[in-house]
Amino acid sequence: MAAPALAQFGRPLLVQRFESPTRIAADEGGRMFVTDYDRKSVVRIDPTDRRYLSSMRVDGKVTGLAAHGGRVYVGNESLDRIDMFDVSGTYLGQFGGISVNDPTEMAIDGEHDRLIAVDTGAKCIRVFSLEGSGTLVSTISGPGLANHLLQHPTGLAVDAAAQEIYVADGGDIDNLIEPRVIIFGYDGTYHGMISGSGGTQGYFFSKPQGLALGESGHVFVVDGFLGRVAVMDRATGQEVTTIGEFGEKVGQLRLPLDVLIYGENKDLYITSNQTRRVEVIAEGGKK
Amino acid sequence: MKRTLLSGGIAVLAVTGLAILAGLSRPANMPVSMLNAKHNCSDCHLTHTGKTPDLLIGTNVEVLCLSCHGPAGSSPVKAKNHKGHTCVVCHNPHDGEFNRFGNRNLKMMRAIVTPKDSTLQRPVTFESRGTDVGQPALHSFCDKDGDLDGVYDNVCDTCHRSSPDWHRYTQASSHNHNPGRTCTNCHAHSDGFKD
Numbered sequence: 001m002a003a004p005a006l007a008q009f010g011r012p013l014l015v016q017r018f019e020s021p022t023r024i025a026a027d028e029g030g031r032m033f034v035t036d037y038d039r040k041s042v043v044r045i046d047p048t049d050r051r052y053l054s055s056m057r058v059d060g061k062v063t064g065l066a067a068h069g070g071r072v073y074v075g076n077e078s079l080d081r082i083d084m085f086d087v088s089g090t091y092l093g094q095f096g097g098i099s100v101n102d103p104t105e106m107a108i109d110g111e112h113d114r115l116i117a118v119d120t121g122a123k124c125i126r127v128f129s130l131e132g133s134g135t136l137v138s139t140i141s142g143p144g145l146a147n148h149l150l151q152h153p154t155g156l157a158v159d160a161a162a163q164e165i166y167v168a169d170g171g172d173i174d175n176l177i178e179p180r181v182i183i184f185g186y187d188g189t190y191h192g193m194i195s196g197s198g199g200t201q202g203y204f205f206s207k208p209q210g211l212a213l214g215e216s217g218h219v220f221v222v223d224g225f226l227g228r229v230a231v232m233d234r235a236t237g238q239e240v241t242t243i244g245e246f247g248e249k250v251g252q253l254r255l256p257l258d259v260l261i262y263g264e265n266k267d268l269y270i271t272s273n274q275t276r277r278v279e280v281i282a283e284g285g286k287k
Numbered sequence: 288m289k290r291t292l293l294s295g296g297i298a299v300l301a302v303t304g305l306a307i308l309a310g311l312s313r314p315a316n317m318p319v320s321m322l323n324a325k326h327n328c329s330d331c332h333l334t335h336t337g338k339t340p341d342l343l344i345g346t347n348v349e350v351l352c353l354s355c356h357g358p359a360g361s362s363p364v365k366a367k368n369h370k371g372h373t374c375v376v377c378h379n380p381h382d383g384e385f386n387r388f389g390n391r392n393l394k395m396m397r398a399i400v401t402p403k404d405s406t407l408q409r410p411v412t413f414e415s416r417g418t419d420v421g422q423p424a425l426h427s428f429c430d431k432d433g434d435l436d437g438v439y440d441n442v443c444d445t446c447h448r449s450s451p452d453w454h455r456y457t458q459a460s461s462h463n464h465n466p467g468r469t470c471t472n473c474h475a476h477s478d479g480f481k482d
Contacts, residue, residue, distance in 0.1 A: 022358045037358035063359045152361035207354040224354040
């Protein structure tokens with residue numbers, strides 16, 4: 001099956017603005033942000049006319065990103081912490097009060113007052129209360145060889161209604177643990193897994209990164225290595241379809257790292273790190 | 288057929304092992320060892336459904352490396368390519384190669400590097416991470432020709448040596464820019480060895 005065509009986002013302006021686009025997030029007001037790893041900044045873009053609006057400087061390399069309630073939360077890889085900004089870029093201080101060893105990705109559940117972060121270095125999930133400057137509520141999983149424990153966690157998505165956390169995990173081939181998406185309850189209980197192994201090729205995804213949750217239990221898994229998004233069905237564990245293809249041309253993906261389903265039309269936004277672009281597929285989130 | 292392949296594989300392994308033990312040269316495309324200590328074959332290769340002639344899972348070696356060592360990758364060791372050189376210009380993903388002294392290079396470094404847009408074949412000797420981490424200056428990042436054989440072959444100075452074309456280390460051919468120290472303390476691989 002041919003991969004659906006992708007539309008490039010904002011060329012040429014954003015090509016110049018991005019050096020290393022990594023994570024993408026939007027807040028409840030529709031404001032959209034992208035972290036730029038090498039430029040140590042968070043770029044705010046206008047999803048309506050696909051313009052650059054502003055950028056905020058971060059004191060370190062940035063990975064994880066979440067936005068809510070007029071605040072932008074940024075994973076600071078260099079300083080092992082989560083930083084807080086307001087939407088205009090004013091630094092508000094450190095969030096959570098603890099060191100987070102490589103906060104690679106974050107998600108927010110405003111309904112339940114939770115910010116949930118991947119602690120890639122510690123191989124666990126940190127659950128914080130959003131109130132004030134944040135308080136650690138619990139730590140989920142941790143390193144270990146049991147199949148349901150995290151090996152190399154990277155991406156994250158949250159289902160607020162079900163109070164579930166989806167974690168992209170690269171597995172550990174040396175110990176026969178395949179790449180997968182692991183699903184936890186907010187209380188840390190193990191709810192299930194979507195394996196990256198299977199299908200006619202032997203794999204659905206290889207190096208899972210950012211996640212997004214679509215309709216009908218569909219989970220969008222960005223694969224940095226294969227250069228595409230695998231749409232997986234949680235119920236069956238099977239691949240529904242794939243979106244995108246590896247390459248450097250406009251519309252292709254080279255080290256894609258995150259995916260966002262945005263707006264009423266459920267457009268799909270994908271950061272393509274090595275082509276320095278954000279690609280958009282209209283209504284891609286409906287798949 | 289499977290038996291033939293298995294026998295062939297065993298033969299290749301045996302020949303490779305014997306060749307290494309005997310200190311013999313090996314074909315340029317044959318890994319020094321079949322397995323780097325921190326990676327397994329199936330991290331990168333698929334036996335039957337690989338996408339390249341090398342049976343890689345994905346379609347590009349550099350992206351394979353960056354999917355763990357790049358932004359948001361799961362490895363704590365981050366890297367960015369250096370002035371357009373892909374990872375495999377300097378690194379052999381299967382293991383460090385044996386340098387001209389017969390010792391294995393650190394960090395999966397090749398024994399010979401050919402810089403981009405060049406036909407030069409530069410020897411690389413990288414056996415120590417230098418004085419800043421308590422290791423000998425000799426055969427480190429740049430040792431100011433510490434073995435006095437007239438060959439600048441450390442991992443950085445093999446290119447950044449006396450020629451003014453190569454800039455920085457010997458911009459004035461002084462050879463005095465912190466020789467023996469750990470270059471990456473200031474010029475991080477995660478920043479593409481940025482100035």
